[in-house]
Amino acid sequence: MSDFRAIDKEFDKKYIWHPYTSMLNPLPSYGVTHTDQNKLYLDTGEVLIDGMASWWSAIHGYNHPKLVSAITQQAQTMSHVMFGGITHAPAVELCKKLVAITPEPLNRVFLADSGSVSVEVAIKMALQYWISKGNTQKNKLMTAQKGYHGDTFAAMSVCDPVNSMHSMYQGFLPEHVFVNAPRAKFGGPVDLAELEQLEQAFHTHHHEVAAFIIEPIVQNAGGMNFYNPTYLTKLRELCDKYDVLLILDEIATGFGRTGKLFACEHANISPDIMCIGKALTGGTMTLSATLTTEKVAIGISEGGAGVLMHGPTFMGNPLACAVANASIDLLIETNWLQQITRINQAMSALKRCEALDEVVDVRTLGAIGVVEIDKNVDVAKIQRFFVKQGIWVRPFGKLIYIMPPYITPTEDIERLANAIYQAIEQQQY
Structure with a gap:
């Protein structure tokens, strides 16, 4: 069920201090109305595949009935x-x-x-x-x-x-x-x-x-x-x-x-x-x-x-x-090891990024996938691009990485990987 209350983003931008950002020139904050499985639903209508598992914590996805x-x-x-x-x-x-x-x-x-x-x-x-x-x-x-x-x-x-x-x-x-x-x-x-x-x-x-x-x-x-x-x-x-x-x-x-x-x-x-x-x-x-x-x-x-x-x-x-x-x-x-093995195999799609000149290294382990590039990422710029691609990924420094929920379907892992490739190829970072 979504939260239909309007999000006052002007108040948010002016008075609410989000993590790791400035109050003078804050990074954009996207309004989320509700979540479901491995998806974030924005108040502007976009549905995003979550590649972050809410800073690596939502391993079962969102709104799991047992939880x-x-x-x-x-x-x-x-x-x-x-x-x-x-x-x-x-x-x-x-x-x-x-x-x-x-x-x-x-x-x-x-x-x-x-x-x-x-x-x-x-x-x-x-x-x-x-x-x-x-x-x-x-x-x-x-x-x-x-x-x-x-x-x-x-x-x-x-x-x-x-x-x-x-x-x-x-x-x-x-x-x-x-x-x-x-x-x-x-x-x-x-x-x-x-x-x-x-x-x-x-x-x-x-x-x-x-x-x-x-x-x-x-x-x-x-x-x-x-x-x-x-x-x-x-x-x-x-x-x-x-x-x-x-x-x-x-x-x-x-x-x-x-x-x-x-x-x-x-x-x-x-x-x-x-x-x-x-x-x-x-x-x-x-x-x-x-x-x-x-x-x-x-x-x-x-x-x-x-x-x-x-x-x-x-x-x-x-x-x-x-x-x-x-x-x-x-x-x-739910056989977590089977889930992790499947996700790791799907993350092989990130290897495609190795062909890009800007990429220093691509590495995966378990349900962690990392693309390291040759300069620091402009977080605001790349997140605007990612939202347009229907994914949620928040890089830091020179690292564009994903740690998705374990329930994430294989095709969604591939979409995350493809969007990361496109962001680097089109220099949207």
Whole structure:
């Protein structure tokens, strides 16, 4: 059912601050009246194939009856209740599911309310673990360049120090240890030199490093870097050798996006702390979780404050937990791997772009497709073109990429790929 209320776009343009845009010359905002399956319906009549899955979260598409039913039924009994001193079935059920589907030995779950906050919680866990152990020297994090972990302050401090917001807030953000971004490509040869450099960084800094944080296999908003699983294998080995915790940010990569339920499974490793979000509720509402091991959880609880110093107001929100339960069930029931395999095969249509002079690289993994060009995209210009072509794709930097809902028909993937080709060929960027 569409929302027939008129959208006051002049008010929107003048007074509403949208993400990553200026109030003086804002990027255009297109009015959406309703959604259905993998489509966005605009107030101007256009129907757009969604190539973004609402920033990678709506893996089942929109208005899925099972997700709508979960929200509706839960709203009739309890929409929210504080999680301090109270528990409820949706949260308990969700945590059971998360422990069951994530790699062992992750078995302690902290529910938060956004991906960025789950990273904040992970960082607090790592720092507080060492404080509880009586080690106050381990007060920094180590991370790779090209990373992105969220927009809140601690999360920003471990984003790429050049190609992110990090440089703007120098002097306010904590300073951490950065190593080179992984170079060896997914599916390519191992780079022994970079693994040696990684070990050297651990040898030099391990005494001051509480944890190493990275997005497994795919560094997403920092450049869509698909890297070799051997890097993760080595990272796990080094964290164990040098007594450093490993935090894996699976917010974008979790729940099947890379062709594994969680991307760390490509390397057959498990972190000490894992962050998940985005697709957790099937793109219906905000919810995240930070999972850790008994070692870390008990370590924090045994010393210092004895409690983890974090407690979001909407922690364990029953509505969000109920729909997350439904989303996880749906993911398993609908054979997510078969869906991802089909989408990846359909994304081969992007390879056509390799023939264009402006294209630097075309790469796909799971349900992620990326076309890298030789200059930064004019987002407003290319989105006008895409809307005319009946698709919704929002590039950034030099990257035109798609992460569609898993239900997207093959022919719609091909339409997304063809529109990207046309945009580059006709220089509509």
